[in-house]
Amino acid sequence: MTDLxxxxxxxxxxxxxxxxxxxxxxxxxxxxxxxxxxLLPAVxxxxxxxxxxxxxxxxxxxxxxxxxxxxxxxxxxxxxNYVKLFTSSDFWNAIGVSAKLLVVVTSISMLVGxxxxxxxxxxxxxxxxxxxxxxxxxAIPEVVAVxxxxxxxxxxxxxxxxxxxxLGVIGLPISWLNQPLPAFSAVTMVMVWKGFPFISIMIxxxxxxxxxxxxxxxxxxxxxxxxxxxxITLPCLMPVLGVxxxxxxxxxxxxxxxxxxxxxxxxxxxxxxLAIMTYEEAFSFFRMGYASALGVVTLIICALISAFLVKxxxxxxx
Amino acid sequence: xADIQIQNLNKRYGSFQALHDMSLDVKDGEFIVFVGPSGCxxxxxxxxxxxxxxxxxxxxxxxxxxxxxxxxxxxxxxxxFQNYALYPHLTVRQNIGFGLMMRGTDKKQINQRVERAxxxxxxxxxxxxxPKALSGGQRQRVALGRAIxxxxxxxxxxxxxxxxxAALRVQMRAxxxxxxRRIGVTxxxxxxxxxxxxxxxxxxxxxxxxxxxxxxxxxxxFNRPANxxxxxxxxxxxxxxxxxxxxxxxxxxxxxxGGLRLPVVEAAASYLGKTVICGIRPESLDLARGDAPxxxxxxxxxxxxxxxxxxxxxxxxxxxATAVAGEHEHQPLGNGTLIARLYDVGTPLSGxxxxxxxxxxxxxxxxxPATEQAxx
Numbered sequence: 001m002t003d004l005x006x007x008x009x010x011x012x013x014x015x016x017x018x019x020x021x022x023x024x025x026x027x028x029x030x031x032x033x034x035x036x037x038x039l040l041p042a043v044x045x046x047x048x049x050x051x052x053x054x055x056x057x058x059x060x061x062x063x064x065x066x067x068x069x070x071x072x073x074x075x076x077x078x079x080x081n082y083v084k085l086f087t088s089s090d091f092w093n094a095i096g097v098s099a100k101l102l103v104v105v106t107s108i109s110m111l112v113g114x115x116x117x118x119x120x121x122x123x124x125x126x127x128x129x130x131x132x133x134x135x136x137x138x139a140i141p142e143v144v145a146v147x148x149x150x151x152x153x154x155x156x157x158x159x160x161x162x163x164x165x166x167l168g169v170i171g172l173p174i175s176w177l178n179q180p181l182p183a184f185s186a187v188t189m190v191m192v193w194k195g196f197p198f199i200s201i202m203i204x205x206x207x208x209x210x211x212x213x214x215x216x217x218x219x220x221x222x223x224x225x226x227x228x229x230x231x232i233t234l235p236c237l238m239p240v241l242g243v244x245x246x247x248x249x250x251x252x253x254x255x256x257x258x259x260x261x262x263x264x265x266x267x268x269x270x271x272x273x274l275a276i277m278t279y280e281e282a283f284s285f286f287r288m289g290y291a292s293a294l295g296v297v298t299l300i301i302c303a304l305i306s307a308f309l310v311k312x313x314x315x316x317x318x
Numbered sequence: 319x320a321d322i323q324i325q326n327l328n329k330r331y332g333s334f335q336a337l338h339d340m341s342l343d344v345k346d347g348e349f350i351v352f353v354g355p356s357g358c359x360x361x362x363x364x365x366x367x368x369x370x371x372x373x374x375x376x377x378x379x380x381x382x383x384x385x386x387x388x389x390x391x392x393x394x395x396x397x398x399f400q401n402y403a404l405y406p407h408l409t410v411r412q413n414i415g416f417g418l419m420m421r422g423t424d425k426k427q428i429n430q431r432v433e434r435a436x437x438x439x440x441x442x443x444x445x446x447x448x449p450k451a452l453s454g455g456q457r458q459r460v461a462l463g464r465a466i467x468x469x470x471x472x473x474x475x476x477x478x479x480x481x482x483x484a485a486l487r488v489q490m491r492a493x494x495x496x497x498x499r500r501i502g503v504t505x506x507x508x509x510x511x512x513x514x515x516x517x518x519x520x521x522x523x524x525x526x527x528x529x530x531x532x533x534x535x536x537x538x539x540f541n542r543p544a545n546x547x548x549x550x551x552x553x554x555x556x557x558x559x560x561x562x563x564x565x566x567x568x569x570x571x572x573x574x575x576g577g578l579r580l581p582v583v584e585a586a587a588s589y590l591g592k593t594v595i596c597g598i599r600p601e602s603l604d605l606a607r608g609d610a611p612x613x614x615x616x617x618x619x620x621x622x623x624x625x626x627x628x629x630x631x632x633x634x635x636x637x638x639a640t641a642v643a644g645e646h647e648h649q650p651l652g653n654g655t656l657i658a659r660l661y662d663v664g665t666p667l668s669g670x671x672x673x674x675x676x677x678x679x680x681x682x683x684x685x686x687p688a689t690e691q692a693x694x
Contacts, residue, residue: 213403216370221417221468222391231416235407 054299061292081293090269090277091294098253098273100184105191105252110245112192113199118233120200121207131204138197146261149190153177153262180270183263187271190258195251199244206240207233246309253302274298320381320471320504321346322367327376329362329528336362338528340376347502349495351519353509354551359528360508361476367506368397368474381471391420393472396465400477402457404449404464410436411445414463421468435467438497455486462494466501473498473505479514491517512552516540524548541681546595546690549683550640555600555628557683558656559638562596564589573684576636578675579611580682586693589684594693595638597683598676600628600659606675613674618655627663629672630655 025034062077085091120131137145152160153176161173176186210233218228256275259265265272265280272280274294282291322344329337337359344350352360365371367378369390377386385393396417404413412419414435415428423431436442439459449457458478465473478494479487495518498505509515515522516536524531524539524547532544536552543549549557562573564586571587573580573596580596606612615631632655639654658674676682684693 211401211403213399213401214405216368216390217397217399217403217464218416218420219370220368220390220395220397221464222420223416227420232405235405238407 057292057295060289061296063289065289065292066286067288081289084290085293085297090272093269094272094274094277097184097269097271098275101188101191101271101273102249102252104188105195106245106248108188108192109195109199109248110241113196113244114203114237114241116196116200117203117207121204134200135197137193138201142194142255142257143261145194146190146258149186149193150177150262153186177263178267180267183267183270187259187262190262191252191255194258195248199248202240202244203237206237210236242309242312246306249305249309250302253305254298274301322381322472322504322506323377323379324363324367325377325379327363327366327378328374329359329366329371330374336528337366338530340530342523342530342533344504344506347504349498349505349507349518349520350523351507351509351515351521352523352525353512353515354525354531355510357527358525360510360523360525362528363525364397364474364476364506364508367472368395369393394470395472395474396468396470398461398465398473398475398478400480402449402461402478402481404457404460406449409446409448410441410452410460410463413449413460414445414467417464417468431467432463435463438466439463454482455490458482458490462497466497466503469503471504473503473507475505475507477509478507480509480511487514494518513554516552522552524551542692542694543597543683544692546597546640546685549597549685549692553599555657555659556640557597557599558603559640559685560596560598560633560636560656561593561638561687563593564591566590573682576613576633577611578613580676582682582684583694586684589686589693593687595685595687595690597685599680600657602677602680602682603658603674604660604677605663606673610675614671615674616671626659626661629658629660629674631658631674632656 023030023033025031025037061081062079063075064078064080065075116134120127120134124130152158155161155173155175155178158176160176161170164170165173174182176182214232214236215228218232223231253273254275255273256279259271259273259276260279263271265276275298278291278294278298281287281294322342324340324342324344327337327340328335340359340363342350352363354360362371366373369385369388369392373386377384379385380393380395405416408416411429411432415432418428418431432445433442436445439462441456441459441463444452444456444460449460452460458481461478465475475494479490482490491514494507507514507518515524516539519536521533521535522539523533526547532539532548534542539548539552543552546559550559560575560578562575562578562580564571564573564582566572566587571582571584571590573582573586573594575596580598582594582596586594613633615629615633617629617631619630621628621630637654637656685691686693
C-alpha cells in the first residue's frame with residue numbers, strides 16, 4: 001500500500017523510566033519479580049494469621065493442655081486427646097449431627113437454589129425486584145438474621161406457631177428449640193434460608209452464560225421443556241453446581257453462629273455439630289488440647305470432602 | 319424437500335418494525351440467500367421461518383402446509399447457527415443424533431444415519447470427540463451434520479461461515495453449495511457477506527431496514543440493480559457514484575460527469591438537462607487512451623494486489639457518498655473515495671495525475687437523485 005498524500009504525523013518520543021532501584025520491573029526479564037513483590041503482603045498475612053495458628057493447633061492437639069499458656073510445649077507429646085476423642089460418644093454424636101445436617105441442608109439448599117434461579121431467570125415484570133429479594137437473606141448478617149428467627153420460632157409468641165395453628169396444621173404450639181427433632185428442623189430451615197440465595201446467585205450466573213442458540217437448536221430438533229432442562233440446562237450448569245456444592249458443603253460443615261445463637265447445640269446434643277463441640281470444649285471447659293484435636297479432625301474431614309467433591313465435579317467440566 | 323411461500327410477512331417489536339411486508343416464493347430445491355447489513359431483518363425473517371419467533375402478520379407455507387402457527391419441531395426444518403450451537407457436554411455422535419433422539423428414533427437407526435451423515439461430511443473419525451476438541455471448520459461440519467441427518471424439508475442457515483477464518487470460509491462455502499446441490503434440499507441462507515451471496519445463491523433476496531430491496535439471480539442483481547443500495551452493496555469494491563448531467567448530442571444521449579462522457583440508456587431522456595447519479599463499477603474504469611474524454615484524477619492511495627491495483631481518488635462536488643454497507647451499515651462518509659480497479663497497469667502509478675476513461679463495453683447505471691431508484 002502506498003500512501004501518496006498523507007504526511008507522517010510527528011509523535012513524541014516514548015518516555016523511559018529507570019524503575020525501582022534501577023530495575024525496570026515492566027521489562028520482560030524482571031516481570032516475574034514484580035509479580036512476587038505484589039504477592040508478598042498477602043502471603044505474609046496468610047502465613048501469620050492462617051498457617052501459623054494452624055500449625056500451633058496441631059502442636060497443641062498432641063499435648064495435654066488445659067489453658068493455652070506459653071509453657072504448653074513443656075509437657076510431653078501424647079496421643080491422649082485423640083484416644084479420648086475417638087472413644088467419646090459425644091464426638092460420634094457430633095459427627096452424626098454434622099453429617100445429617102450436611103446431607104439435609106445441602107440437598108434442600110441446592111434444590112431451592114436451583115428452583116429460585118430458574119424462576120428469576122424467566123422474563124417477567126418485576127424480575128429485578130424478585131432477584132433482589134432472593135439475594136436478601138444472604139446479605140443480612142447471620143446473627144441478626146438468626147435472632148429474628150428466634151422470635152419467629154418462639155414457642156409462645158412466635159409467628160410460625162401462630163400461622164401453623166391458624167392453618168390447622170398443628171393443634172398445640174410446637175416448642176421449636178427445646179425438642180430434638182423440631183430443633184434440628186428449625187436449624188435446617190434457618191440454614192437453608194440463609195444458604196440458598198448464594199447458590200441461586202451462582203446458578204443464575206451459570207444460566208445466563210448458556211447461549212440462547214442451544215435452546216433454539218433444541219427446539220428446532222423437537223426437544224420439549226423438560227428435555228431441554230435435562231439435556232441442556234443441567235449439563236451446562238454442572239461446573240457451577242459443582243462449585244456451589246463444594247462451597248455449600250464446607251459452609252454447612254463449619255457454620256457456627258446460626259446453631260450457636262439458635263440452640264447452642266441443644267437440646268441434649270441434637271444440634272451439636274463438630275464446630276459447636278469444638279467451641280464448647282475450648283471456651284466453656286477450657287480443654288485446649290482436646291479442642292485442638294477436634295479442630296484437626298474437622299480440618300482433615302473438610303479437606304477429604306472437598307478433595308473428593310472437587311475431583312468428582314471437575315469431571316463434569318468439559 | 320418442499321417449496322416455501324412467504325406471504326406479506328410483518329414483524330413488529332413494539333413500535334419498531336423489523337420486517338415490512340415480505341413476500342417470497344421459493345421453489346423446491348432452490349438455494350436462496352438473504353443478504354443485507356445487520357438490522358436489515360434477514361435474521362428475523364429466518365427465525366420466523368424456523369418458528370423461533372412469531373410473525374406479527376402474514377403467513378408461511380412450507381410444502382403446501384400453512385406452518386405459521388406451528389412449533390419449530392413440527393415444521394420439519396433444520397437450522398445451522400452462527401456459533402454452531404453444538405452441545406459441549408455431548409460427543410459429536412450425540413450432537414448429530416440429538417434431533418433424531420428427541421424424536422424417538424430407535425438407537426440402531428440413529429447410529430446408521432449419524433454414520434452416513436458423518437461419512438458425507440468426512441468427519442467419521444471425529445464421532446467420539448467433544449466439540450471442544452474440534453477446529454472451527456470441523457465444528458462447522460458437525461453443525462451441518464446435525465442438519466442433514468434428519469433429512470428435513472428445508473435447511474435454514476444463519477451466517478454459518480462468519481466465525482471461520484477467510485481461507486476456510488472460501489472452502490466451506492464451496493462445500494455447502496456442493497452439498498446442497500447434491501441432496502437438493504430447499505435452503506435459505508442468511509449472510510451479510512455479498513461474496514457469499516453471489517457465489518452460493520440461486521437467487522438473492524437483498525434487504526435493508528426490514529424491506530426487501532430486490533430479489534433476483536446474482537447476475538441480475540449485479541447487472542441490473544434496482545436502486546443505489548443494491549448497486550452499492552453488490553460487488554467489491556463497491557460501485558462509484560458520480561453526479562452527471564443528462565445531455566444529447568449528435569452521437570446520442572449521454573451524461574457528462576466531470577469531463578467523462580457516459581453513454582446512457584434512452585430511458586433517461588426524460589431527465590434531459592437534469593442531474594442524475596451515475597453508477598460506475600471500479601472495473602469499468604481504465605486508463606484513458608490518447609485524447610479521449612477522461613477524468614483527470616490524482617490518486618490518494620494505490621493498493622497493488624499484484625495483477626490488479628485499486629486506485630483511490632476523490633472528485634469533490636462530483637462524487638456521491640453512499641452508506642458503506644457491509645456487516646454494518648454506516649452513515650455516508652463525507653470523505654469517501656472513489657475506486658478504479660485497474661488490471662495489468664504495467665508501469666507503477668506515480669503520484670502525478672492520471673487519466674481515467676470508461677472501458678468500451680462497460681455499462682453505466684443511472685439513478686434518480688431523489689428516489690435513488692434505477693432509471694431504466
